[in-house]
Amino acid sequence: MNKQPFHCHPSIILEKAGGFLVAWLLILLSQADEILPALIYGTFDAATLKTALFFLIFMLTLPVLIAGYQFLVWKKTWISLDENTLIIERNTLMHRKNTYSIPHIANINTEQNLFELVLHTCRVKIDLENATDAESTDISIILSCRKAQELKNLILSLRENSSCQTWTESSSKAGSSVPCASFPEILRHCICSLSGGFLIIIIVVLAVSIFLLFDGDIYLGELLWEDKNADFSMKVLAIGFIVISYGWQIVRKLLAFYHFTVFRLEHDLSIRYGFFRKQDYTIPVKNIQAVRVVQAPIARLLGLYEAQLVCIGIGDSSEELAQLTLCCKKSILYQQMSEILPEFSTVTMEHMHKPVRKTRIIYCASLIFQLICFCLLPGCLLACYAESIGPFLPGIFCAALFLILHQLLRFHCQGFYLGNTMALFSNGSLTKTIMFLPFQNIQHLCLKQDPLSRLFHLQRGSVYILASMLSREISFPYLEAEEVERLKKNMMPWKN
Amino acid sequence: MKFEKLNKNALKCMYTAAGLGVLVSMAGFTFIMLYFSLFSNVLAVGIYTFLMILLAINGIISPPLRCKRYRYAIDDECIDIREGWLWIEEHVVPLNRLHQISMNQGPIDRIYGLTKVVVTTAGGEVTIRFLEYSKAQQIADRLKVKINELALVTQNGGRHE
Numbered sequence: 001m002n003k004q005p006f007h008c009h010p011s012i013i014l015e016k017a018g019g020f021l022v023a024w025l026l027i028l029l030s031q032a033d034e035i036l037p038a039l040i041y042g043t044f045d046a047a048t049l050k051t052a053l054f055f056l057i058f059m060l061t062l063p064v065l066i067a068g069y070q071f072l073v074w075k076k077t078w079i080s081l082d083e084n085t086l087i088i089e090r091n092t093l094m095h096r097k098n099t100y101s102i103p104h105i106a107n108i109n110t111e112q113n114l115f116e117l118v119l120h121t122c123r124v125k126i127d128l129e130n131a132t133d134a135e136s137t138d139i140s141i142i143l144s145c146r147k148a149q150e151l152k153n154l155i156l157s158l159r160e161n162s163s164c165q166t167w168t169e170s171s172s173k174a175g176s177s178v179p180c181a182s183f184p185e186i187l188r189h190c191i192c193s194l195s196g197g198f199l200i201i202i203i204v205v206l207a208v209s210i211f212l213l214f215d216g217d218i219y220l221g222e223l224l225w226e227d228k229n230a231d232f233s234m235k236v237l238a239i240g241f242i243v244i245s246y247g248w249q250i251v252r253k254l255l256a257f258y259h260f261t262v263f264r265l266e267h268d269l270s271i272r273y274g275f276f277r278k279q280d281y282t283i284p285v286k287n288i289q290a291v292r293v294v295q296a297p298i299a300r301l302l303g304l305y306e307a308q309l310v311c312i313g314i315g316d317s318s319e320e321l322a323q324l325t326l327c328c329k330k331s332i333l334y335q336q337m338s339e340i341l342p343e344f345s346t347v348t349m350e351h352m353h354k355p356v357r358k359t360r361i362i363y364c365a366s367l368i369f370q371l372i373c374f375c376l377l378p379g380c381l382l383a384c385y386a387e388s389i390g391p392f393l394p395g396i397f398c399a400a401l402f403l404i405l406h407q408l409l410r411f412h413c414q415g416f417y418l419g420n421t422m423a424l425f426s427n428g429s430l431t432k433t434i435m436f437l438p439f440q441n442i443q444h445l446c447l448k449q450d451p452l453s454r455l456f457h458l459q460r461g462s463v464y465i466l467a468s469m470l471s472r473e474i475s476f477p478y479l480e481a482e483e484v485e486r487l488k489k490n491m492m493p494w495k496n
Numbered sequence: 497m498k499f500e501k502l503n504k505n506a507l508k509c510m511y512t513a514a515g516l517g518v519l520v521s522m523a524g525f526t527f528i529m530l531y532f533s534l535f536s537n538v539l540a541v542g543i544y545t546f547l548m549i550l551l552a553i554n555g556i557i558s559p560p561l562r563c564k565r566y567r568y569a570i571d572d573e574c575i576d577i578r579e580g581w582l583w584i585e586e587h588v589v590p591l592n593r594l595h596q597i598s599m600n601q602g603p604i605d606r607i608y609g610l611t612k613v614v615v616t617t618a619g620g621e622v623t624i625r626f627l628e629y630s631k632a633q634q635i636a637d638r639l640k641v642k643i644n645e646l647a648l649v650t651q652n653g654g655r656h657e
Contacts, residue, residue, distance in 0.1 A: 385539075443593045443619030447586040454584065461586075464619025472619055492573055492590050 005080035005089075009121045012142040013070040018115075020066050028059060079141060084158060086126070088139065100139065102158045104129045106287045106312055110148055112278040122148045122278075126155075127312060129287065129466075156282065160267070181260040181326055189326035190253040192299040193306055196430030199297055202246050260326060264340045269309070271322060281322060287311050289465045290474070291324065291344045291436040293333070300432060305333045310435075310471045344436045347422050352415040352434070358456040359478045360411070365452055367407040375400045414477040418486050423463075425476045435474050439490040441465050447484060459484050463491075497576060499567040505608040506566070506626035510559035512604050518555035522548060568624050570635060572642075575615060577624055592646045593617040597639050599632055615639065 076091040086100045106129045112122045126139035143151060181189075194202075258275035269288070271281040290310040299305065309322035325336050330349070338345040379396050383389045406429050415426035415434075426434045447461040458478040465472060479487065525547055534540035561581035568577045575589040596616035605611060611632035613624045627635065 381539075443617040444587065444589040444622060447588070449584040449586075451582055459586075464617065466618035488588055491588070494573070 005078040006147075007077065008074060008079070009119075009142045009144050009147075010074060011116070011119050011121050013067060013074050015115065015142065016073075017063070017067045017070045021063055024059070024063050081154065081158070086139070086155065088141075100126070100128060102155055105155060105159055107281060107283050108152050108155055109282065110152065110278075110280045111274070114276055116142070117276075117278070120145050124148045124151060129312065152282070156268070159284075179261075181257065185326055185328075186254055186257045186260060188304075189257060189306065190250045192302060192304050192327040193253070193294070193296045194250075194298060196297050198246075198249070199430075206243075257323070257326065260323065262324060262336075262340055269324075269340065271324075273323070283309065283311055283322060285341070285343060288341070288344075289441045289467050290438075290471075291337070291341065292471070293349070293434040293436065295428075295432040295434075297430045299327050303330070304328060305330055307333060307337065310465065310467050312467060344422070344438075347417060347419050347424060347436070349424065349426075349434055351417040351419065352424050352426055353417065355414050355416070355477045356458070356480060358458060359414070362452050362456070362458070362478065363407060363411045367403065370403050370407070371400060374403060416476055416479065416483075418483060418490060420490065423476075423487070423490070425463075425474055427475055427477070437463070437465070437474060439493070442491045445488065445491060453478060457481055497569045497571055499569045499576070499578070501567050502563055502626045503628060505610060505628070507559060507563045509604055509608045509610050509626055510563055512607070514555045514559050516604075518551045521551055563626075566626065570638070575622070575624070577622065579625075587622045589615055589617060589622050591639070591642050593619075594639060594643050594646075597636050597643070599636055601629075613639075 073090065073092055078087075078089045078091075080087045080089070081102075084102045086102055086105075087097065088100075089097045105126055107125075107127045109125045109127075110122045111125065116122055121142055122145050124139075124141045124143060125137045126141075128138045141148075141151075255275040256277070257273050260273040262269065262271050264270075265282075267285055269281075269283045269285060271279075271283070273279055288309050288311045292308045292310055294306050294308060295304070296306075304327040305325075306327045307324040309324050311322060324341065325333055328336070334345065334348060375396050379389070379392075382392050386392065409429040413426055413428040413432045415424070417424040421438055421440070423437045423439060424434060425437065426432065442463045443466060444464050445461065446464070447459045449459050453459065458480060460476060460478045462473045462475045465474065476487075525544060529535055529540065529544055534544070558581055562579065565581055565584065566579045568575070570576075572591070574591055575587070577587045579585055594615055595618060598614045598616070600612045600614055601610070602612075605626075609629055610626050611629050613627060613632050613635050615622050615624070624632075624635065
């Protein structure tokens with residue numbers, strides 16, 4: 001690819017005007033049954049005919065105007081590469097010239113939706129290394145597949161020449177890869193990675209549905225399902241609909257992770273997956289801030305782990321995850337990580353240890369406080385003011401059970417390890433998350449101490465990294481004073 | 497690391513801010529009590545009185561304790577801020593992570609001639625509060641020089657280690 005200015009692929013006009021055109025067509029079709037007979041049988045008076053004609057002309061010219069405007073934008077937008085910068089210039093009414101520094105490009109990803117698949121085009125998404133726009137893609141260009149690949153390669157080579165890599169000690173072999181995931185592996189991942197909240201909703205909805213279906217005459221059934229004469233088949237249909245909608249979530253994930261492949265280029269990681277929407281991420285290893293190892297509830301029961309990358313500029317939607325490995329056994333996870341990302345494989349989860357024993361007292365005190373606030377006090381108030389506390393007892397009991405279980409699971413998930421270059425922090429309750437975090441990526445640190453932890457000289461808190469809003473803060477459990485000092489020292493190794 | 501404490505104006509500023517907060521909360525609770533006609537209910541009045549006393553005590557006790565506890569230190573390597581009275585927070589920001597420095601002044605700060613210095617890293621913001629304007633200016637200038645020095649080190653291809 002030469003460095004001459006070029007346009008996006010003309011299909012961008014259709015993509016940009018597409019949403020409007022569909023909406024316009026729907027409005028027109030919805031009005032067709034009223035307008036057509038009137039036009040055919042001539043049931044208009046002169047004034048109405050004038051208005052109708054005016055409306056019709058307006059409706060017909062509007063899409064032409066929109067498409068024309070998009071054509072103008074396409075025609076007057078130029079993309080060019082100049083030394084180490086990418087320039088996008090738009091000479092429409094609002095003249096705009098954006099210059100992006102290539103060395104500060106974090107990721108170049110390509111993706112294809114169904115429309116682009118048919119036209120043999122793809123969307124090149126470029127993200128820059130800045131925190132302010134970490135939630136959204138900075139540059140999005142539609143090009144033909146060949147041109148997109150050429151642009152990607154050119155930018156990658158320019159970036160490679162102009163930047164110095166942080167991970168100079170990398171021992172990975174360029175070309176190392178995780179074999180393309182098979183269908184059973186993807187299916188296992190989709191089922192095992194269902195989140196705790198999602199599982200609770202499924203279980204509660206199914207339990208209530210079955211309860212209502214087979215025991216519809218008792219009090220709760222009457223309360224929630226007032227129409228006792230409702231058709232049995234309608235109830236079955238409702239349950240079926242719920243089951244299908246949750247099943248669809250799994251199928252959607254299955255299609256999203258179709259053909260999942262990760263391989264290591266020299267200083268970059270390449271991740272590819274997707275069926276209807278093909279995604280191809282190229283992530284420089286130096287931009288990976290942390291690795292998140294996740295164990296969703298089913299995966300925890302089966303002893304499976306999945307790994308995700310924490311870095312900026314991985315798409316805009318929740319489906320666009322920088323997945324490093326699918327759900328797999330711990331040994332396979334270590335093997336795959338050491339092959340494709342050895343920089344984060346210097347420590348293992350076995351290095352982690354639990355917080356000190358004193359922490360238990362703090363967790364117990366916190367549990368007692370929660371039980372008083374959410375169970376005992378409401379219980380006392382109901383006992384004083386309600387006619388009978390009986391109907392509320394199961395609810396209070398369930399709330400207490402939930403609080404105890406939640407606190408137990410939270411305590412059980414806590415863990416940490418402070419190595420020389422890498423820290424491991426484990427958190428969670430139903431879903432367990434273990435963060436592999438190099439000290440050099442910590443931006444700043446916040447330590448917290450409540451009155452009880454002050455008594456035991458313990459501190460918990462968070463470290464902050466360069467990542468999207470949801471992943472920016474990483475919490476760590478209660479640490480003793482010496483461990484806190486170690487954390488500070490490792491964060492600033494140059495400080496005496 | 498030498499920690500610096502706040503001056504007397506900071507305590508006045510804290511008292512004013514806390515007083516306003518308490519007044520707004522009290523007005524809010526009173527409005528709820530009046531709107532739902534809860535002043536005839538003994539339990540509601542009990543809770544209301546308890547909350548009012550709690551708010552008043554907080555308004556009187558918390559400013560001097562917060563002021564006494566608040567301290568900050570800036571050396572050649574990092575910024576360290578400690579604040580809070582019941583729940584204590586400590587923020588540690590390495591200077592080589594700084595991206596941006598800004599000075600903010602709210603209406604209450606302006607009355608007492610105080611300013612906030614907000615330091616931004618790639619991970620978020622940390623604020624040094626209740627500083628005299630001249631002191632804040634001094635800190636901002638010092639940090640600006642440090643950022644420029646570090647930028648030069650990075651441009652020359654070295655890491656600050």
